[in-house]
Amino acid sequence: MNNKELIDKLYKYNSLNKAELLYLLNTINNEDKNYLCEKALKTRTKYYGDKVYVRGLIEFTNFCKNNCYYCGIRCSNKNIERYRLILDKILECAEIGYELGYKTFVLQGGEDPYFTDEKIVEIIKILKEKYSDCAITLSIGEKSYDSYKKFFQAGADRYLLRHETATKEHYEKLHPENLKLINRMECLKNLKEIGYQVGAGFMVESPYQSNENLVEDLLYLKELEPHMIGIGPFIPHHDTIFKNEPTGTLEKTIIMIALTRLLLPKSLIPATTALSTINSNGREAGFNAGANVVMPNLSPTSVRSKYSLYDNKISLGDEAAECRDLIEKKIIAAGFSLDTSRGDNIAWNR
Ligand code: 5AD
Numbered sequence: 001m002n003n004k005e006l007i008d009k010l011y012k013y014n015s016l017n018k019a020e021l022l023y024l025l026n027t028i029n030n031e032d033k034n035y036l037c038e039k040a041l042k043t044r045t046k047y048y049g050d051k052v053y054v055r056g057l058i059e060f061t062n063f064c065k066n067n068c069y070y071c072g073i074r075c076s077n078k079n080i081e082r083y084r085l086i087l088d089k090i091l092e093c094a095e096i097g098y099e100l101g102y103k104t105f106v107l108q109g110g111e112d113p114y115f116t117d118e119k120i121v122e123i124i125k126i127l128k129e130k131y132s133d134c135a136i137t138l139s140i141g142e143k144s145y146d147s148y149k150k151f152f153q154a155g156a157d158r159y160l161l162r163h164e165t166a167t168k169e170h171y172e173k174l175h176p177e178n179l180k181l182i183n184r185m186e187c188l189k190n191l192k193e194i195g196y197q198v199g200a201g202f203m204v205e206s207p208y209q210s211n212e213n214l215v216e217d218l219l220y221l222k223e224l225e226p227h228m229i230g231i232g233p234f235i236p237h238h239d240t241i242f243k244n245e246p247t248g249t250l251e252k253t254i255i256m257i258a259l260t261r262l263l264l265p266k267s268l269i270p271a272t273t274a275l276s277t278i279n280s281n282g283r284e285a286g287f288n289a290g291a292n293v294v295m296p297n298l299s300p301t302s303v304r305s306k307y308s309l310y311d312n313k314i315s316l317g318d319e320a321a322e323c324r325d326l327i328e329k330k331i332i333a334a335g336f337s338l339d340t341s342r343g344d345n346i347a348w349n350r
Contacts, residue, residue, distance in 0.1 A: 003032040010262045011039040015222070018215055021259070025211040033255055040258035040290035043265045048292050050336045053268065053343030055104040055137065056097035056298035056321045059307040060085040064110025066141070067176050068164075070206060072237035072308040073110050079239050083303045084114060087123060091130070097298045098131055100324045101340045105131075106160065106295060108139035115140070117147050121154040128155035135342045139199075142183060145190045152194050159191045160199035162230055165206065165213055166220035173208045188224060197348055199268075201230030204256050205248030209234075214256060222263050227345035228293070229267050231256050232274030235310035250279045254289045261290025266347045268293050277314050284334040293343065294331075296321040 001009070006024050010016050016024070028036070061084035067074045085093070094105050105127065109115065120140070127136055138151055139160035148159070163184055165171050171181040191198045202217045203209075221229060233248025253275055261269060270293040271286030279285065283294065297304055298321040305315070318327045328338040 003028060004035060007032065007036050007039055007262075010259075011043065014263055014265050016263075018219060021215045021218055022211060024259075025214060025255070028255060033251065033258075036255065036258045036262075037289045040261040041288055043261055044290040044292055047266050047346055051292065051339040051343075052287065052331050052336045053104075053293045053339050053341070054102060054327065055106050055270075055293065055295045055343070056093070056100075056102040057106045057108060057295045058085070058090060058093045058097075059108050059297070059299045059303070060090055061109035061112040061115060062303075062307050063112040063114065065113060066111050066179060068179065069174055069176070070203070070234065070237070070240060070242050070310075072239060072310055074240070077239045080308060081306050083306050084109075084112060085300070085303070087119075087126070089300065090123060091126065093298050093300065094127055094131065097321060098134070100321060102298070102321065103133060103340055103342045104135045104137060105298070106137040106139055108160070111141040117143075117150055121150055124151060124154040124156050133342075135344070137199075142187050145194075148187075148190055148196070149194050152196060156196070158197040158199065158228070160201075160228065160230065161187055161191065162199070162201040162203075163188060163217070163220065164202055165209065166202070166216040167213045170208055170210075170213045174206060185220075188226070192224070192226075197227040197345055198224075199228030199230055200224060200226040201228075201232075203232060203234040203248065203274075204253040205246070206234035207242050207245045218256075218259060218263055221260065225264065227268060227348055229260050229264065229269050230272060231260060231269065232272035233278050235274055235277060235312070237308065237310045247278055250275070250282055250285060253282075254285050257286055257291055258289040266345060268343065268345055270295050273297075273313060273315075273319055274310065276319060277310070277312055283318065283330075287331075287334055287336055294318075294327065296323070296327060298322075
């Protein structure tokens with residue numbers, strides 16, 4: 001089968017086997033890529049029309065007890081200024097977001113021991129009480145089943161936890177020994193079981209990544225069936241051991257987004273900040289490859305530059321939640337429409 005036939009098969013059945021995916025990734029050319037994106041866009045349109053959902057991202061702490069080798073806010077980086085937003089500040093962000101019309105708040109942070117389960121539960125409860133028509137998404141890393149359950153019972157609706165890479169050997173090259181892929185996968189399984197809408201995902205062209213690794217990511221996602229899938233290029237951070245590694249490319253990231261859309265047609269896929277950071281048209285290219293979510297930054301502007309996962313991370317213009325009109329304009333200019341509803345996965349029933 002040639003690549004065009006493989007893409008047709010993927011479009012029709014939303015499935016390809018390992019050998020087929022690897023062949024496609026190893027041999028895909030520019031013409032194939034355009035065809036792949038065309039099919040991915042058609043698939044996203046079939047399920048989600050031209051809608052782009054919007055989430056307000058509140059990066060509420062850059063303290064982290066982990067030491068992921070690629071990440072700028074890892075604990076051993078002594079060169080960044082740490083901050084955490086106390087409850088009142090988080091509420092202020094949410095209020096600004098609500099006024100702007102956002103109906104989903106994503107609370108993202110490093111794994112910060114200051115925010116005990118009790119504190120997180122309190123934040124969720126207060127937010128849910130004030131904004132019962134909004135979805136609350138957590139993105140605060142690996143926790144126990146019981147903690148996840150407590151947050152869910154307090155009212156959290158969704159949880160984002162990228163698996164980062166589904167290959168054990170590769171995972172070990174990106175993380176210190178205390179962080180294990182099986183724990184990560186167990187967390188994702190638990191989150192699904194508890195009833196969250198779950199987001200997984202991975203970086204594209206992270207150090208040591210092979211096409212075989214990327215195929216494993218796709219097959220893992222196909223099996224897990226998360227509701228959301230975050231895919232962005234790896235971008236080096238100057239205070240990490242990967243500072244001299246090359247940045248992931250727009251082309252490869254787009255291919256991975258399109259393949260993901262075709263394998264998991266109903267998923268919610270953000271055009272990530274990392275994608276916009278590496279290319280000023282990254283976001284639009286993401287939409288045209290099947291992405292259907294944006295997550296503009298709702299954190300106080302004074303802390304935005306401190307949430308430095310990677311170098312040059314953008315948080316202004318269409319990455320800034322306060323620029324809602326600009327965001328909408330650019331989405332419309334790209335041929336899509338902004339949807340500020342909760343934006344649940346269409347396959348999801350509470
Ligand atoms: N480049 C790109 N993405 C990164 N992340 C962390 N560090 C980097 C980096 N250097 C991503 C991880 C994490 C998410 C919050 O940010 O995939 O899950």
